[in-house]
Structure formats: C-alpha cells, structure tokens
Amino acid sequence: xxxxxxGRPTTFTATPHTAALAAVPKLGVGIGYQPELQRFLESRGDxxxxxxxxxxxxxxxxxxxxxxxxxxxxESHAFLEEQRRSRYVIPHSTGLSIGSAHRFDREHVxxxxxxHEWLRFPWHSDHLAFHLAEQDxxxxxxxxxxxxxxxxxxxxxAERAAEVRxxxxxxxxxxxxxxxxxxxxxxYGEADFLNALHRASGCGILLDLHxxxxxxRNQGVDWRGFLNRLNMDAVVEVHLAGGMEMDGFYLDxxxxxxxxxxxxxxxxxxxxxxxxxxxxxxxxxxxxxxxxEDALRRxxxxxxxxxxxxKPEPARRVA
Amino acid sequence: MSLAxxxxxxxxxxxxVNFREDVRTGGAALGAxxxxxxETRRLRSASADPxxxxxxxxxxxxxxxxxxxxxxMTRTLIGDARLGQEVxxxxxxxxxxxxxxxxxxxxxxxxxxxxxxxxxxxxxxxGFERALLELRRVRPEGEPAATQxxxxxxxxxxxxxPLQAGRRPAKRVRTRPFVVKASLDEHGExxxx
Numbered sequence: 001x002x003x004x005x006x007g008r009p010t011t012f013t014a015t016p017h018t019a020a021l022a023a024v025p026k027l028g029v030g031i032g033y034q035p036e037l038q039r040f041l042e043s044r045g046d047x048x049x050x051x052x053x054x055x056x057x058x059x060x061x062x063x064x065x066x067x068x069x070x071x072x073x074x075e076s077h078a079f080l081e082e083q084r085r086s087r088y089v090i091p092h093s094t095g096l097s098i099g100s101a102h103r104f105d106r107e108h109v110x111x112x113x114x115x116h117e118w119l120r121f122p123w124h125s126d127h128l129a130f131h132l133a134e135q136d137x138x139x140x141x142x143x144x145x146x147x148x149x150x151x152x153x154x155x156x157x158a159e160r161a162a163e164v165r166x167x168x169x170x171x172x173x174x175x176x177x178x179x180x181x182x183x184x185x186x187x188y189g190e191a192d193f194l195n196a197l198h199r200a201s202g203c204g205i206l207l208d209l210h211x212x213x214x215x216x217r218n219q220g221v222d223w224r225g226f227l228n229r230l231n232m233d234a235v236v237e238v239h240l241a242g243g244m245e246m247d248g249f250y251l252d253x254x255x256x257x258x259x260x261x262x263x264x265x266x267x268x269x270x271x272x273x274x275x276x277x278x279x280x281x282x283x284x285x286x287x288x289x290x291x292x293e294d295a296l297r298r299x300x301x302x303x304x305x306x307x308x309x310x311k312p313e314p315a316r317r318v319a
Numbered sequence: 320m321s322l323a324x325x326x327x328x329x330x331x332x333x334x335x336v337n338f339r340e341d342v343r344t345g346g347a348a349l350g351a352x353x354x355x356x357x358e359t360r361r362l363r364s365a366s367a368d369p370x371x372x373x374x375x376x377x378x379x380x381x382x383x384x385x386x387x388x389x390x391x392m393t394r395t396l397i398g399d400a401r402l403g404q405e406v407x408x409x410x411x412x413x414x415x416x417x418x419x420x421x422x423x424x425x426x427x428x429x430x431x432x433x434x435x436x437x438x439x440x441x442x443x444x445x446g447f448e449r450a451l452l453e454l455r456r457v458r459p460e461g462e463p464a465a466t467q468x469x470x471x472x473x474x475x476x477x478x479x480x481p482l483q484a485g486r487r488p489a490k491r492v493r494t495r496p497f498v499v500k501a502s503l504d505e506h507g508e509x510x511x512x
Binding site: 056060061062063066067068071094095099100101102130133134135136137138139140141142143145148152153156179180181182183184185218219246247248249251 | 322323325326327329330331333334357358360361364365368369370371373374376377378381382414415416417418419457458459460
C-alpha cells in the first residue's frame with residue numbers, strides 16, 4: 001500500500017547500482033537545447049557546463065519499422081556536433097514511452113545506442129510515463145501521462161529500464177512525472193516507486209523539482225515527504241524550470257525563471273545527492289524572448305553559485 | 320493485457336471529451352475495455368477530476384498550435400469560427416497520431432479537403448497549403464519529394480496574394496482553370512511552374 005511520504009529523511013543502504021552511479025562525472029550547470037537558444041548558447045558558452053537535448057526536437061521520427069526511421073535535422077545536428085567538442089551533450093528523451101503496455105519501442109533504444117556511439121554522453125534519461133497507447137491504431141497523446149504506480153507497472157518498467165541499460169552502456173535515468181490529475185489507490189507513492197525501480201533495474205533518478213512543485217501546487221503532493229523518502233544516492237540529475245497559471249492550475253510550462261520555492265528545494269537537495277552529475281534548466285524556445293537574455297543569465301549564474309557551494313569544480317570535457 | 324486497456328481508455332479520456340463525459344456520468348463506454356475493478360474505479364474517479372479536463376485542453380492546444388502555424392492561409396480564408404468547428408470535428412474523428420506538427424497539419428488538410436465548402440476558393444487554398452507541406456515532409460536521405468500538382472479554378476495570384484498579406488481575396492475573381500506544379504530544387508527551395 002502507499003506509504004505516507006512524510007517524516008525524516010529515509011536512509012538507504014548502498015547497492016552495486018548506486019556505486020555505478022557514483023562514477024558519473026560531476027558536470028555542474030546544464031541547459032536544455034532549443035533551436036531558439038542557439039545564439040545564446042554560442043555566445044554564452046562559459047555560463048553552462050553541459051547541454052541537454054531532447055532528441056525528438058533534432059530528429060524526425062518517420063515511425064516504427066521504417067528502414068531509416070530517424071532523420072536528423074541538419075542544422076541542429078551540426079550545432080550539436082560543434083557543441084560536443086567542448087562539452088557533454090546529454091539526451092533527455094521524450095519518445096520512449098517506457099510505460100506503454102501495448103509495446104516496447106526497441107528501435108528507439110537502438111537509436112539511443114547509436115547516439116551514444118556519436119556523443120559518448122555520461123548518462124541519458126527519459127520520463128516515468130507513457131504517451132503511446134492503442135486507440136483504433138496507435139495514438140501519441142503528445143503529453144507524458146502518469147503510470148499507475150502498482151507492482152505490475154514496476155515489473156514492466158524495471159524490465160525495460162534494465163534492457164535499456166544493457167543496450168546503451170551508460171547510466172539511464174527516469175524522471176518523476178508531472179500530472180494534473182490523481183490516480184487513486186496506487187500500491188506505491190512516487191518516491192517509493194522510484195526507489196524500488198532503482199533497486200530492481202539499476203536505473204538512476206532524474207529529480208525534476210519543478211514537476212514536484214507543480215504536483216504540490218495542483219494536487220497537494222507533500223514535496224517534503226517526497227524528498228525525505230527519495231533515495232538521493234540514486235539521483236544523478238536535477239531539473240529546474242518555471243511555469244505559469246491557467247484555469248486555476250499551475251502549469252509545468254517551462255516558461256520562465258525558476259520560482260523561489262523550487263530554489264529552496266534545490267538548496268535542500270544538493271548536499272544530499274552524492275552522485276549528482278548536474279543541474280539543468282529547461283526553457284521552451286518560444287519563451288526565450290519573453291524571459292530575456294539577462295534573466296536567463298541570472299538563472300544560470302544562480303545555479304552555478306549553488307552548485308559551487310555544495311559540489312566540486314565542474315568536470316569539463318576534453319575534446 | 321489490463322494495463323494496456325487502462326492506458327487506451329485513459330488516452331481516450333484525454334482526447335475525447337464525450338467519452339470522458341460518458342465515463343464521468345457512469346455510462347457504458349468503459350465496457351469496451353478489459354479493465355479490472357481497480358482500473359475502472361480509477362478511471363471513473365479521474366473522469367471527474369478537473370485536472371484531466373485540463374490535460375485534454377493542453378493536448379488540444381498543442382494540436383491547434385500546429386494547425387495555426389502550418390495552415391495560415393486556410394485559417395485566414397475560412398475564419399476562426401469555421402476553423403474551430405472543423406478542428407473539433409477532426410479531433411473527434413482522429414486522435415493525435417504523431418508528435419510532429421507537419422504530420423498533424425497534413426492530416427487535417429486531408430480532412431478539410433473532403434469537407435463541403437461554399438467558399439469557392441477553399442479547396443484550392445487548402446490544396447495549395449497541403450502541397451507545400453507535402454514538399455516539406457521529412458523523407459529518408461536521398462528520397463526525392465514528388466512534384467505536387469494543384470488545380471486552381473481561379474487565378475492563383477488573385478487568390479493567394481491577399482491571403483499571404485493576411486486578407487481574404489475579393490469575392491469576385493475570374494474563373495479560369497490553372498494547373499500549378501511545385502517541386503524542390505537541389506537546395507530544397509520550392510520551384511513553381
């Protein structure tokens with residue numbers, strides 16, 4: 001049954017899985033790639049340490065079974081090629097739909113393997129969610145939907161995450177999801193589910209603090225309890241973002257600076273995550289102009305300041 | 320597999336307002352899915368959650384954005400009221416199949432091509448924008464884009480010129496058949512003949 005997610009931080013025994021995660025380089029401050037940010041990224045290369053990229057933004061997926069299924073966008077591909085010479089480029093995929101029960105997209109996993117041969121990233125990630133389902137053929141909901149956090153789901157996702165790890169020889173992380181509605185009567189709370197998934201499959205955790213904040217705003221999720229229960233030794237990356245209000249909800253819109261409560265969460269989390277490789281800021285490209293270059297620079301500078309207070313000097317990639 | 324059925328039903332509740340309403344009001348819609356008792360209870364509970372309705376709104380906003388961006392002349396010609404009516408019918412008939420804007424816009428253009436239009440310019444404007452999208456469709460390397468042929472019943476300059484400037488064309492445009500061919504040159508630029 002779901003455990004109440006409150007109380008003091010839970011202690012966890014180190015496992016071979018956490019030992020493997022300890023080997024990831026401590027990179028520092030990252031930013032999510034969007035084509036609209038390209039000029040900023042080129043001119044402000046000293047203000048971030050690694051670049052995160054959603055592969056589906058820089059390739060076109062022609063669909064399962066096609067001989068040349070993934071077609072690269074030449075401009076973005078060239079930009080990433082340039083970036084990878086001086087820093088790590090780390091994929092944060094939205095396309096796997098690891099929790100879809102009707103099929104597992106092994107072609108996507110093979111594509112990530114090819115990307116690893118190209119980019120040699122020190123970890124990669126996706127979402128603890130699904131967006132592909134059957135509805136008179138296959139639908140792509142275009143949004144990450146929550147999985148029921150039950151034993152059956154755990155077994156399904158753990159087997160697949162382990163397969164991803166066997167196929168792509170670098171740590172694989174799954175991100176806590178954002179959801180705007182409740183799923184009744186689950187076997188696990190989200191933190192416990194992520195911990196169990198880590199134990200069962202060896203996958204690491206991408207802790208999206210803004211997602212957690214969104215869920216606390218909209219659904220009253222106890223974020224302190226979540227953080228207290230989460231196995232911080234499994235956390236390899238943290239995400240930050242900003243959001244906006246709509247129809248009485250607070251949205252994970254990636255639309256501006258990180259709100260203060262999320263900064264506060266980050267301050268709590270940073271000293272606890274021994275295996276943290278980086279903290280990444282996510283901003284949708286269409287919100288870059290409204291946010292402005294100065295605000296984006298302040299966001300990254302604040303991230304660096306916090307990182308420097310708690311973490312070692314960022315590891316740089318040597319070309 | 321029960322989880323697969325649960326996900327199908329949940330995805331449909333996001334995409335289909337009428338289906339969600341049927342579930343919320345205790346209708347028989349969930350009977351078509353092989354669900355266990357807990358899954359049924361969850362879906363009924365979620366159907367009444369305002370957050371699920373919001374999730375549907377977010378998905379529809381995303382889909383609408385693709386259409387507005389990629390079919391601008393069609394939008395100007397038929398107006399937002401008709402466009403809104405058509406996208407609702409389209410969404411009711413076709414759940415989202417692709418993450419990519421181009422695929423969604425082409426599917427919507429195909430749907431519009433099969434609708435009845437009192438506006439005499441609609442078929443040719445929709446056909447014109449669809450042809451441009453077809454040329455931009457991503458293909459495996461080395462696979463050429465097929466030449467697109469658009470049949471106009473009116474002078475394309477007098478129809479497309481105002482639309483490109485964000486205005487509707489004059490109501491009276493001389494009727495005369497034109498066949499326009501569009502292809503891509505070696506640099507990927509559209510060539511008209």
